[in-house]
Amino acid sequence: MTGTFHARIPYESLDPLTIGVMDDESNVRREELELDIPERNLLAAIYPDEPPAVPNTTDEARRALANPVAGPSLAQLLEGGRSITVIIDNQFRPTPASKILPAVLDEIERAGTTKATVITGNGKVISMSQRDIEQKVGRDNLARMARLGIPLLQNDPLNYDVYTHLGVTSRGTPAWVHESVTSHDVVIAIGQAQANHWGYGGGGKLVMPGVCADITIEANHGNFVMSPQTHYGALAGPMRSDIDEIATMAGLTATLDVLLDTRGKVIEMNFGAHPVSHRRTIERFNEIYAFDSPVAESSPADIVICGVFAPTDHLFFHTGWGCMSADHVVRDGGTVIYTSPSPGVRTETGFFPGLALMDLMKPYMPPSEAGYHRLLKDIHAREIQMWAGCIWAPIYEVMVRKHLTLVTLEENLAMAADIGIDATTSLDVAFAAAMERHGPDAKVAILPFARYQLPRELVRLDAQPLRFPQEALR
Structure with missing residues (x-):
């Protein structure tokens, strides 16, 4: 040549x-x-x-919530006004929470839920400023949450007064999870599913490190990051497995997993029981972005x-x-x-x-x-x-x-x-x-x-x- x-x-x-x-x-x-x-x-x-983006992110969220890939729909989960915590990712993640939350809030309001919380899964990242919050959550959603009495919390990993100790994982990580998660009937996480050097992001990762205390985050990261079994594509590696085990211990009910293309557009969205929905979305991610x-x-x-x-x-x-x-x-x-x-x-x-x-x-x-x-x-x-x-x-x-x-x-x-x-x-x-x-x-x-x-x-x-x-x- x-x-x-x-x-x-x-x-x-x-x-x-x-x-x-x-x-x-x-x-x-x-x-x-x-x-x-x-x-x-x-x-x-x-x-x-890359496949084309969905025409409308909010409409796609409504479709996903009503048609789970596994387990009950969000409406079924909330029957009887059961309490709910919604975890969203932080200001450095591109998940379009402001476009997804209207569909979630519709279901919360329709179910007559009186105890609901939205919490940002900051992990140990700096807290979101008011500008961050307005951009990430959306002003209309914030006004609606205030009307419905839904507080917006942020993870504060050094304030141990707000964490519940759930035990120790099979790999030895002490699980301290935010009380807003452990005290509600239904817990859903909204985040981007993608490959990363730990294995994959999204799903249970919104719980760990998202809403965990410092000691839990450091134990998981320090023990498993440098393992040869922690690498791109290692969904079953020790770090990602530990993350999903903590999410299960915390009662993560279901996840709304978003696939974004390389322009930040939504190309797919799945909702369903943890961890099935996340795995289904990762399979789709790999169809598009994994290469021979x-x-x-x-x-x-x-x-x-x-x-x-x-x-x-x-x-x-x-x-x-x-x-x-x-x-x-x-x-x-x-x-x-x-x-x-x-x-x-x-x-x-x-x-x-x-x-x-x-x-x-x-x-x-x-x-x-x-x-x-x-x-x-x-x-x-x-x-x-x-x-x-x-x-x-x-x-x-x-x-x-x-x-x-x-x-x-x-x-x-x-x-x-x-x-x-x-x-x-x-x-x-x-x-x-x-x-x-x-x-x-x-x-x-x-x-x-x-x-x-x-x-x-x-x-x-x-x-x-x-x-x-x-x-x-x-």
Whole structure:
């Protein structure tokens, strides 16, 4: 092959306060970087075939609530005015809660429920400001909740007075769950189902870490994040299994699981009993975004180029999950080029720069096997908090074995240099350096939506935790 492949790599961001509240018919302009790659070097360019978005998110929510994939409908669950807690995700997640809640509130009002609560599953993330709340929940929904006497609570993981101890999981995690969840008859969770480096998000994850106390979050994250069985597609791995066990202990009744495309639009929504609805939605997610790995027919790539899309990109802390997915298609000693503008997040209390929280890896830099061993020691000695470590520590582990180059905004370069992350503003420069590093015959793979995408062979929906040697995941 003597031609060139013209790659288009998504490189975009949105104010997280606008995510999930765009009109159903609006279009997000796709911002992209472009790169010409010699065809003889191209191993694979893997772009998903996404279905069309639903016409109306609120109508789709009404359909899902009335037609569960398993178990009773929401109307049936609320018969007799049973009490209910509704858990929604936080300001950094793109689930369009403001468009979904009208359908839920309709059912609560129709059932004559007098005891209802909505709580944001913040986990250990900073509390939502009034502006966050208005954007995430919606002013009309807030007014309606006030009329119905439905309070809006936020998770406060250090206030142990508001948590109920439910026991210890089979993996040894003490389960402290918010009393608003444990004291109601019906508990539903509304969130986005997607692949992540823990296995999958959504479903029971709205309970743990969403509405759990600090001790529960740290025990789960610290014990299981670095397990070789915790990886993309590991629904039955120890971390995700522990999460779902805590959700079951907490009485999670049903979940409303949302699939979003790479423009933040709803493409599917399922409601039903925990954990069946979540698993059904994940199966659908994998049909769209899991891919047949090119490594199966060839050796791993020398270079993998990853992009990010607007509904996920504001902090590299959230965007960079795809490093762990890319890990499975590029060889040890290879290069991961990760394009992420990471513009940062401005809140009412200050500004979080694009590489906020990634600076926690600085004491272990430059990446090395000795640094990784020291990191593991510090994790298990509880000398570092794994709420943040759950993301940067796995990225660090990849960096021990592979070279990471970050393509980002110029304002992030100084912080990247201080941390010790190789960064540039130019994809062309990053690619040229990688080709110089690996030679003219280097094989290149493209994962334009790495944070969503995962090799199909990692997808495991079996019921029991997996048992295999660590090198099987390399």
